[in-house]
Amino acid sequence: MGFIPEFMKDFDNFDSQRRAIQTLDEWYSSRKQWFDHTDWPWKSGKQLVKEMKRDVIPIVLNGRRFAPGHFMYDLSAEARHE
Numbered sequence: 324m325g326f327i328p329e330f331m332k333d334f335d336n337f338d339s340q341r342r343a344i345q346t347l348d349e350w351y352s353s354r355k356q357w358f359d360h361t362d363w364p365w366k367s368g369k370q371l372v373k374e375m376k377r378d379v380i381p382i383v384l385n386g387r388r389f390a391p392g393h394f395m396y397d398l399s400a401e402a403r404h405e
Contacts, residue, residue: 326397328398337357340357363396366394366396367397370397
C-alpha cells in the first residue's frame with residue numbers, strides 16, 4: 324500500500340472544507356494546508372517501469388489518441404483517485 328497523505332487521514336474535515344471553497348484565495352489556502360507534498364514519497368524506478376510496460380499502447384477513440392499518464396508519487400489508491 325502506498326503512502327497516505329494528511330488529507331486522507333482527516334478526510335471528513337478536508338472534504339467539508341473543500342465543499343465550502345468559493346473563491347480562488349480559499350482554494351489556495353486549502354491547497355497549502357492539505358496538499359503539502361514535500362513529504363510524499365516518489366515511486367521507485369522499478370514501479371514506474373512496471374507501469375509503463377503495462378501501458379505501452381495508446382488508446383484511440385473517435386480518431387483521438389490518448390496516452391496513459393503516470394502519477395509520480397507513491398500514494399494509496401484512494402488518495403490518488405480522491
